[in-house]
Amino acid sequence: MGAPAPTEQPLSAYQLSEQSLERMYSYMLLARRLNERMMLLNRQGTAPFVIAGAGQEAAQVGAAMALQVGVDYLAPYYRDLAMNLVFGMTAREAMLNLFAKRDDPNSHGRQMPSHWGLRERHVVTQSSVVATQLLHATGIALAAKMRQDPVVVMACCGEGSTSRGDFHEALNFAAIHHLPVIFFVENNGYAISERVEKEVPTEHVADRARGYGIEGATVDGMDAVVVYQTVRQAVDQARRGRGPFLIEAKCYRLWAHSSDDDDSRYRPREELAEWAARDPIKLFRERVQNDGIFPAEDLDRIEAQIDEEVRDAAQWAMAQPDPEPADALGFVYKES
Amino acid sequence: MAEMRYREALREALREELIRDDRVFLMGEDIGAYGGSYAVTTGLLEEFGPERVRDTPIAESGIIGAGIGAAMGGMRPMVELMTINFSFLALDQIVNSAAKLYYMSHGQINVPMVVRMASGGGSQLAATHSHSLEGMYAHFPGLKVVCPSNPADAKGLLKRAFRDENTVIFIEHTSLYGIKGEVPDDPDFIIEFGKANVVREGTDVTLIGYSGSVWQASRAATMLEEQEGISAEVIDLRTLSPLDIETVIRSVKKTNRAVIVEDDWKFGGFGGELSAQIMERAFDWLDAPVARVSGKDVPLPYNRNLEFAALPSEEDVVEAVLAML
Ligand SMILES: Cc1ncc(C[n+]2csc(CCOP(=O)(O)OP(=O)(O)O)c2C)c(N)n1
Ligand SMILES: [Mg+2]
Numbered sequence: 001m002g003a004p005a006p007t008e009q010p011l012s013a014y015q016l017s018e019q020s021l022e023r024m025y026s027y028m029l030l031a032r033r034l035n036e037r038m039m040l041l042n043r044q045g046t047a048p049f050v051i052a053g054a055g056q057e058a059a060q061v062g063a064a065m066a067l068q069v070g071v072d073y074l075a076p077y078y079r080d081l082a083m084n085l086v087f088g089m090t091a092r093e094a095m096l097n098l099f100a101k102r103d104d105p106n107s108h109g110r111q112m113p114s115h116w117g118l119r120e121r122h123v124v125t126q127s128s129v130v131a132t133q134l135l136h137a138t139g140i141a142l143a144a145k146m147r148q149d150p151v152v153v154m155a156c157c158g159e160g161s162t163s164r165g166d167f168h169e170a171l172n173f174a175a176i177h178h179l180p181v182i183f184f185v186e187n188n189g190y191a192i193s194e195r196v197e198k199e200v201p202t203e204h205v206a207d208r209a210r211g212y213g214i215e216g217a218t219v220d221g222m223d224a225v226v227v228y229q230t231v232r233q234a235v236d237q238a239r240r241g242r243g244p245f246l247i248e249a250k251c252y253r254l255w256a257h258s259s260d261d262d263d264s265r266y267r268p269r270e271e272l273a274e275w276a277a278r279d280p281i282k283l284f285r286e287r288v289q290n291d292g293i294f295p296a297e298d299l300d301r302i303e304a305q306i307d308e309e310v311r312d313a314a315q316w317a318m319a320q321p322d323p324e325p326a327d328a329l330g331f332v333y334k335e336s
Numbered sequence: 337m338a339e340m341r342y343r344e345a346l347r348e349a350l351r352e353e354l355i356r357d358d359r360v361f362l363m364g365e366d367i368g369a370y371g372g373s374y375a376v377t378t379g380l381l382e383e384f385g386p387e388r389v390r391d392t393p394i395a396e397s398g399i400i401g402a403g404i405g406a407a408m409g410g411m412r413p414m415v416e417l418m419t420i421n422f423s424f425l426a427l428d429q430i431v432n433s434a435a436k437l438y439y440m441s442h443g444q445i446n447v448p449m450v451v452r453m454a455s456g457g458g459s460q461l462a463a464t465h466s467h468s469l470e471g472m473y474a475h476f477p478g479l480k481v482v483c484p485s486n487p488a489d490a491k492g493l494l495k496r497a498f499r500d501e502n503t504v505i506f507i508e509h510t511s512l513y514g515i516k517g518e519v520p521d522d523p524d525f526i527i528e529f530g531k532a533n534v535v536r537e538g539t540d541v542t543l544i545g546y547s548g549s550v551w552q553a554s555r556a557a558t559m560l561e562e563q564e565g566i567s568a569e570v571i572d573l574r575t576l577s578p579l580d581i582e583t584v585i586r587s588v589k590k591t592n593r594a595v596i597v598e599d600d601w602k603f604g605g606f607g608g609e610l611s612a613q614i615m616e617r618a619f620d621w622l623d624a625p626v627a628r629v630s631g632k633d634v635p636l637p638y639n640r641n642l643e644f645a646a647l648p649s650e651e652d653v654v655e656a657v658l659a660m661l
Contacts, residue, residue: 048460100639109639112462128464129422130394163393164425191394193370199393266369323637325645332634 011291014225021288024065024224026302028057028281031082033310034094035255038113041314042259047098051114053079055222055254056186058280061086062227063184063249066235067154073144075124075137075155078114079186083156088121091309095317102323109323130161134170134183141179141243152238154182154231159248160191160199162208171246175212180238182231183246186221188253189275193266206248214244221249222280254279338521343513345487346376346452349494350414352523354384357412360498363390363399364416364452373418374454374513400426400451404434404503407449412498420455420507421467434503435478449504450497455483456509456548456599457647463635466643468599470547471606473505474576480529481577483507485550487517489574492527499526509548530578534587538569541593541657544584544610546573549597549648552629556597556653566657576606584610585617592623595656597648602630624660629653 011021035052042050053060056079064074064086076083081094093105097116100109106116107125117125124140126133137155144151161167162185174181185205189196202208209216215237219230227249234245252275256263288294340348353360362377368391371378381389392399396417403415417423423430430451438446457466474481480502484490490508497504535550536557543553550572557568569587573580588594594614596607607628614626632646 107638109642110463110635110637112460112465112638115462128462129425160394163395163398165395165397192366192373193368194366194391194393198391265371322641323639325641328637328642328645329632329634 011225011287011293014229016225016228018293020065021293022302024061024228025284025288025299026306027061027082027085028224028284029303030085030091030306030309031057031060032281033306034081034091034313037310037314038098039255039259041098046318047113047259049113050098050259051078051257052255053081055252055275055280056188056249057082058224058284059186059221059227059249059251062224063154063156063182063231063247066228066231067152070122072151072235073122073124073137073140073153075126075133075140075153076116077126077130077133077156077158077161077186079158080116080156081114084116084123087123089116089118091313092316095313096320099317099320100322101317101320102327103320108327131157131164131166131170133157135166135173137181138170138174138179141174141181142177145177145179150239152180152182152235152243154184156184156186158191159185159187159196159205160194162205163199171208171212171214171244174244175214178241179244180241181244182234182238183244184231185246185248187248187250190253190257190267192257192261193263204248206246209246212246214246216246216248218248218250221251222278222283224280224284251280252278337518339516340487340519341513342484342487342490342508342515342517343374343376345491345517345519346494346508347378347380348519349491350377350380351383353495353498354380354388356523357498359410359412360414361388361390361406361411362414362416363392363403365392365394365418367391367416372416374508374510376452376508376513377416396422396425397429400429400434403449403451404429404437404447407447408437408445412448414450414452414498417451417453419465419510420453420469421465423451423453423469430479430503430505431476435476438502439478446501447503448501450494450506451503452494452506452508454510455507456511457631457636457643458548458599459510460638460640460643461510462638466636468631470507470576471598471600471609473507474579474606474609478502479577480504480575481507482529482575483509483547484574485509485512485545485547485572487515488519489527489533489572491519492525493529493574496526496529500529507547511548527574529575530580531574532580532583533572533574534569534583535572536568536570538567538591540567540591540661541595542569542571542584542587542591543595543597543653543657544571544573545597546576547599549599552648552650552653553597555650556657559650559654560657563654564658566661568657581613581617584614588614588618589621592621593657593660594622595627595629595653595660597629597653599631599647601633602628603633605630627656627660629656
């Protein structure tokens with residue numbers, strides 16, 4: 001798949017405050033820098049497994065910022081670090097999660113890294129079995145509707161995961177009951193080694209919305225602002241009882257599938273180079289700078305702060321205690 | 337004979353079967369250019385082409401169901417599921433269709449399909465990725481369940497699986513793919529199902545394992561001999577269904593003690609079945625109750641400390657033996 005041409009709209013046309021644009025940039029960059037550090041730690045042998053979202057940060061931040069943090073629910077998948085940051089996760093927490101430390105608030109060392117979940121932040125923990133969370137999101141939306149609670153649930157997955165029955169069953173169920181779910185598909189072109197053509201027979205994943213009688217949209221997932229606008233509209237409509245929605249963000253997996261993968265076996269280097277030129281973070285920086293929204297010094301300052309935050313988080317988290325072996329035995333059943 | 341790794345022995349079996357029988361084809365997620373998540377099918381796409389080595393969408397129920405159909409349609413499919421954990425998604429197809437169509441059709445339709453998948457904990461893959469389901473599959477009438485512990489068995493048993501008229505659940509252990517061993521290169525080399533292997537002879541106690549746990553049992557036997565002067569016999573079941581209970585009973589009647597070793601949860605596990613059969617057939621020969629060393633009855637956690645605490649070790653086997661002597 002080739003990289004789509006970027007939008008030429010000036011940022012001022014989008015009615016996003018300077019503050020929102022700054023937050024967008026910061027979340028994207030923080031996610032990227034955390035992922036880079038995690039991969040480095042993996043190569044140094046201190047983190048057994050890393051799965052990252054490089055190339056998908058614009059899609060993730062644009063989508064998550066369209067939700068109401070503290071009200072809405074997020075059922076993310078393993079690449080959605082940037083979404084979790086928008087929902088309140090700190091750099092230190094992300095590193096605790098990577099190292100599976102005792103104090104990792106997500107699972108205290110039980111889940112694989114990147115399987116986030118924190119009840120108080122409305123982030124739903126997930127199985128490693130792909131697409132299962134789409135049904136949980138549907139159920140959460142059903143419960144909210146039954147309780148007349150005006151929340152919206154966003155459920156995320158990759159395009160490859162839309163081959164699963166759970167994807168179909170979730171869309172079908174949510175559509176029949178008009179549930180407030182945003183199904184957000186991050187189409188990064190690959191499911192491990194398999195190109196999107198082997199996973200999805202239609203041109204766009206979002207074309208499938210028609211089969212369920214719901215609205216669908218395909219957006220440029222390398223453009224955080226465009227993603228934000230599209231998801232925002234869908235969220236507003238869903239909150240008014242006009243959901244669900246299927247949104248596909250076309251982005252690209254800039255790195256290998258995970259720290260265990262060697263993508264040179266199956267991915268042409270030219271394709272990678274073409275997409276790397278459209279790195280969403282680089283594009284965003286160029287735009288806010290060219291549109292005169294932020295001077296380069298401001299952006300450099302943000303970058304320096306983030307670098308420091310990431311360095312501190314890694315060093316601090318590594319020194320935190322591991323869980324005690326005896327902790328393996330608890331929480332199988334809740335006292336009833 | 338050639339020395340090769342477990343994964344290479346499996347690959348050799350697949351290659352030879354693809355050459356031998358043109359009805360054989362392979363399908364699964366990332367088995368083509370990627371070579372499979374445990375690098376078993378590396379190079380087969382290049383050699384046999386995309387018609388016979390097919391990458392599929394991520395749809396486990398779909399590919400098992402389509403495999404059943406292809407078998408009904410006269411082909412000999414091998415379906416690879418990345419790991420046994422994802423077979424839960426295909427469980428209805430496996431249990432209600434693959435295992436039963438022959439019975440339900442009164443012998444009209446059989447499902448000669450090989451389902452290969454990786455099993456087991458110990459690789460820090462956490463709760464939803466670390467199941468040991470050999471015993472669960474052995475519970476279902478109509479399925480054959482094969483779980484090789486070494487490269488030669490991997491090849492001989494996989495080749496045998498392609499010659500079966502029924503669905504064979506072929507379970508590989510994630511921690512064994514890299515181990516090396518001597519493997520016969522005769523293309524007619526086959527290991528029959530239902531023939532357990534006495535890996536090591538002994539006189540004081542019988543240690544029974546399958547798949548990865550054979551190695552724990554063997555290491556424990558070495559420790560028992562070196563540290564305690566105890567002679568342990570080690571039996572590798574190789575296939576759980578059909579089960580070679582005769583070899584087990586013969587051994588127990590000689591040693592008068594049995595310890596079953598498995599990664600799986602103890603409650604309701606295969607060890608319980610084995611223990612009952614030993615009791616039914618060799619009660620009068622037993623000098624101690626049959627012991628089971630198995631995983632703790634909890635989902636497997638990710639953190640090393642936690643995972644280690646939840647899985648059985650060779651030290652646990654030694655302890656169980658000492659407790660019964
Ligand atoms: C049901 C299931 N089958 C297989 C896997 C193994 N697996 C993990 S990630 C992955 C690829 C998913 O691709 P996609 O949905 O496009 O997400 P991406 O990794 O590209 O972001 C696969 C096959 C799994 N986790 N769950
Ligand atoms: Mg993908």
